[in-house]
Amino acid sequence: GEDVEQSLFLSVREGDSSVINCTYTDSSSTYLYWYKQEPGAGLQLLTYIFSNMDMKQDQRLTVLLNKKDKHLSLRIADTQTGDSAIYFCALDGQAGTALIFGKGTTLSVSS
């Protein structure tokens, strides 16, 4: 089945850029997603990219997709302390069904 891998931790200083990486094994997904989870909260959809796109920009967020290398990244510009959270990479399952998630990357932003 699909395997989604993420690094577990990332620590940055306020104002720097953060880059969270994700690799996956199955290239049949239609959409690829980034979710944010704050302590005690549910999952918040941050952004997503259609599989035929290479890049998507949404305010401070930039998503890059390299289908050849099966690599997805999320760049957060001007990272703020409020961006501290767990970030999950997720893909559609086969036939566009339920999401398959990575284990999440904990982003810690220090002032």
Added chain:
Amino acid sequence: EAGVAQSPRYKIIEKRQSVAFWCNPISGHATLYWYQQILGQGPKLLIQFQNNGVVDDSQLPKDRFSAERLKGVDSTLKIQPAKLEDSAVYLCASSPSPQGGPEAFFGQGTRLTVV
């Protein structure tokens, strides 16, 4: 627009007891999902409904877990009997599309602790 509602928010039970969780999806959403999120891991699909029919329950431990979505709206997830390893957050999500897609919305989850 109201979001996905789940209750209770927290539940503590002893092993071998039973427990039920409730989910009210966003009005009009055809697809409903239950995910299990164990501490330190990403959510894992337990079951997916389209209206009141089951699309995928391949990862649902059917010897102890059951779920239903009567009338294609609200859903309940039950565990009987619970085991220690069932301690997790149970997330409900809904989507207007029969095939999921980017419009999936998650509830805040029910945190279950089995002692």
